[in-house]
Amino acid sequence: MLRLSEFRPAVLQVAPPVSAALTLACGAMLLISGATPSDPARFAWLMTWAPLLLIELSHFLSSLLGLALVLTAFGLNRRLDAAWAATLIVSLAAAVLAFFKGVDWEETVILLGLCAVLLPLREAFPRTARLTRMEIAPGWLISAFLVVVGAGVLGWWLFHNLDYGDQQFFKVMRDDPSRAIRATVGAGVLLLVLGLWRLFATPATPKIAGDHDPDFELVRQILRDAEGSSPDAGLALLGDKRFLFSESGRSFLMFGVRGRSWIAMGAPVGLKAEQHELLWRFRELADAHAARPGFYGLGPEHLPEMVEMGFAIQKAGEAAVVPLETFSLQGRKREVLRRNWRKAAEGGAAFEVIGPVEALAHMDELKRISDQWLARHAGGEKGFSMGGFVERYVAEFPCALVRKEGRIVAFATLWTTPDKSEFSMDLMRYSDEAPKNVMDYLFVELFQWGLEAGYRAFDFGMAPLAGMLDRPLAPMLSRMGRLLFERGEDIYNFQGVRRYKDKFDPTWAPRYIAGPSKWAIPILIADVGLLSSGGVSGLTRRKGTPAAADAPLPQAA
Numbered sequence: 001m002l003r004l005s006e007f008r009p010a011v012l013q014v015a016p017p018v019s020a021a022l023t024l025a026c027g028a029m030l031l032i033s034g035a036t037p038s039d040p041a042r043f044a045w046l047m048t049w050a051p052l053l054l055i056e057l058s059h060f061l062s063s064l065l066g067l068a069l070v071l072t073a074f075g076l077n078r079r080l081d082a083a084w085a086a087t088l089i090v091s092l093a094a095a096v097l098a099f100f101k102g103v104d105w106e107e108t109v110i111l112l113g114l115c116a117v118l119l120p121l122r123e124a125f126p127r128t129a130r131l132t133r134m135e136i137a138p139g140w141l142i143s144a145f146l147v148v149v150g151a152g153v154l155g156w157w158l159f160h161n162l163d164y165g166d167q168q169f170f171k172v173m174r175d176d177p178s179r180a181i182r183a184t185v186g187a188g189v190l191l192l193v194l195g196l197w198r199l200f201a202t203p204a205t206p207k208i209a210g211d212h213d214p215d216f217e218l219v220r221q222i223l224r225d226a227e228g229s230s231p232d233a234g235l236a237l238l239g240d241k242r243f244l245f246s247e248s249g250r251s252f253l254m255f256g257v258r259g260r261s262w263i264a265m266g267a268p269v270g271l272k273a274e275q276h277e278l279l280w281r282f283r284e285l286a287d288a289h290a291a292r293p294g295f296y297g298l299g300p301e302h303l304p305e306m307v308e309m310g311f312a313i314q315k316a317g318e319a320a321v322v323p324l325e326t327f328s329l330q331g332r333k334r335e336v337l338r339r340n341w342r343k344a345a346e347g348g349a350a351f352e353v354i355g356p357v358e359a360l361a362h363m364d365e366l367k368r369i370s371d372q373w374l375a376r377h378a379g380g381e382k383g384f385s386m387g388g389f390v391e392r393y394v395a396e397f398p399c400a401l402v403r404k405e406g407r408i409v410a411f412a413t414l415w416t417t418p419d420k421s422e423f424s425m426d427l428m429r430y431s432d433e434a435p436k437n438v439m440d441y442l443f444v445e446l447f448q449w450g451l452e453a454g455y456r457a458f459d460f461g462m463a464p465l466a467g468m469l470d471r472p473l474a475p476m477l478s479r480m481g482r483l484l485f486e487r488g489e490d491i492y493n494f495q496g497v498r499r500y501k502d503k504f505d506p507t508w509a510p511r512y513i514a515g516p517s518k519w520a521i522p523i524l525i526a527d528v529g530l531l532s533s534g535g536v537s538g539l540t541r542r543k544g545t546p547a548a549a550d551a552p553l554p555q556a557a
Contacts, residue, residue: 013127015124019117020077022088023069030066030094033107048463062101065094078284084125091115215243220396222252222270224418231415231424231459232297232385233269237396238381241265246274253278256384261527262286263294267302276305290449294524295514296385297462303512310471311514314477314521318467318498320460320506321422324451327504329444337440337503344441346351350403351445353414359399363391365408366399366429375431384531387413387426397426400449402434402442409434412442416455423450424459443504455537462511463498477521 068090075083091111102132219236227235235241241254251270256263268278279295279302286293295306296316306313329338359366370389374381381388389443394413402410410430425446430438443458450458468474469484513528517519 012121012124015121016077016079019084019087019121019124022114022117023076023091024073024113026091026094027066027069027071027073029107030062030069033062033066033098033101033104034478062094062097065090065097069094072509078280079125081122081125088115088118091118161507167194192448215245218245218249219243219252222250225250226269226418227272228419228421229269229417230266230299231422232461233268233417234397234415234426234515234541235265235385235387236269238383238387238393244278244285246270246278248274251278252272253282255282256531257291258531259523260292261294261362262291263296263384263524263528263531266297267295267299272553279305279309280394292520292523293516294520294527295512296524296528298512300510300512300516306512306514309516311516312518312521313512313514314475314518314525315468315481316511316513316525317462317464318503318508319462319511320508322447322460322504322506324447324455324457326464327447333505337444340437340440341444344435344437347435348404349409349435349438349441351400351401351442351449353398353400353449354415355398356395359397359413360391362399362401362408364394366394366411367391369408369411369431370429372431382532385528386532389427394427400425400442400446402430402438404433404435407433410438410442412446414446415459420454420456422457422459423455425459460501460504460506466498467508467510475518477518481551 048304069087072083073088076087091114095108095111095115098104098111216237216239223229223233223236235250236243236254241256244253244255246252246268248271251268251274253268254265256265264282268275283293295302295311298306299319303313328334329341335400354362369390374389387393398414398416400412400414401408410428410433412428413426414423415426427440428439435441447458465481465484468478468481470479513521513524515524
């Protein structure tokens with residue numbers, strides 16, 4: 001036999017939208033009641049013992065509380081705990097005032113019923129956020145405006161046959177039509193004030209943290225203490241992103257802005273318990289600014305949250321991860337890699353990893369190598385989803401060096417993680433004096449260094465558009481992505497990147513892009529490309545041709 005407790009999870013799941021609908025209906029009821037005539041018999045009885053000021057004040061405040069319920073309904077739908085508490089308080093106050101404005105006991109019963117429904121559903125509203133932090137989106141204001149206008153039109157239709165234009169002002173303010181007008185106008189003025197508050201007080205687009213900005217130091221601290229962060233969280237220090245911080249200041253979400261697109265780079269970084277709230281706050285903040293939110297480079301573990309937020313999801317490529325404990329140069333399959341590594345070492349290549357302070361001391365040499373590398377490659381410096389050679393940024397990380405006869409000929413900046421679950425390479429650049437196949441040598445040495453340092457895996461980064469299917473029933477974007485992967489070598493070395501990473505036998509994991517609708521995803525993909533390339537000029541810029549020796553793998557994708 002089923003027990004009532006077994007239905008509780010399902011009840012909590014549907015509670016936010018149902019509670020929001022009920023609260024919206026109660027708010028509309030109060031606005032309509034304030035704009036329509038009172039029952040003459042009840043009002044006459046109320047006038048015999050209640051002061052006129054109390055009646056007038058109750059009537060006026062009831063309409064304002066009705067508008068408050070309309071607005072808190074949106075917070076309930078967003079599962080805000082503050083909206084739950086505010087709805088209870090406003091409903092109780094409105095239930096008391098309903099009696100004093102015209103003995104509307106039916107409204108009192110309905111509002112108390114709403115409180116009785118909401119009171120045991122506290123668990124359904126787990127999102128901790130103050131109402132002052134609730135971003136009021138344009139759609140919310142329009143909905144509330146329509147409710148207020150509807151109540152006003154209904155009141156006008158009911159009162160339109162009454163002529164009070166030639167009556168004295170003090171008398172008009174005491175009759176029933178004037179109360180309706182005053183209540184509706186009061187709600188309209190309050191809505192206007194809220195609209196102006198939203199325009200000026202809603203947090204603007206978070207700024208980009210600069211070199212010595214205190215927020216930038218906060219980003220560094222969060223990266224040092226992050227739980228389960230991915231190596232590419234180091235992109236936060238590039239200086240081209242905006243940040244949304246958690247209320248505790250121990251987590252952040254980084255994103256780039258291009259036009260109306262707000263694109264988060266990966267998942268929130270910091271405490272796992274705060275990720276869910278940051279995802280929703282980003283969604284709401286973008287909505288409040290009429291922006292197009294998106295998430296790029298998400299792993300499968302974050303897809304349930306994207307579905308919960310109503311996002312469409314599209315595969316963007318696959319990421320390669322090499323477990324260090326199982327990697328070996330032995331065997332026939334590794335013959336070419338082993339030979340390239342040995343030849344580079346025999347040719348005088350030497351490997352070392354230096355810290356950020358030492359990297360700063362070698363910055364002139366690293367810049368010389370970077371300039372030579374850029375002269376041979378198309379597109380110039382990157383950004384957003386890929387690091388660029390910015391001296392301050394390069395000095396944030398450990399740096400792997402390849403020397404030949406004591407002279408630095410190649411380098412790679414390293415992204416590490418606090419728990420040593422993974423590490424990755426960001427910039428990888430080499431000079432004209434570097435030995436042939438220097439990339440193979442560098443990766444093998446990095447694997448050995450990472451294993452000795454206690455890291456469990458090396459993250460090769462994402463191969464864009466890899467793993468998409470071209471099947472008759474596959475989504476159109478997947479089929480187009482597959483076509484671009486196979487035919488778009490003039491745009492980007494898609495297949496070369498996949499082939500190069502594949503020779504290390506990595507574990508491939510899907511990466512996704514999410515947007516508010518499936519039609520928004522192509523726009524978001526284009527904006528990711530433009531953000532990463534520095535705009536249209538970056539996509540069309542050409543600086544020589546890729547070097548033949550190591551062309552298959554451009555800088556970290």
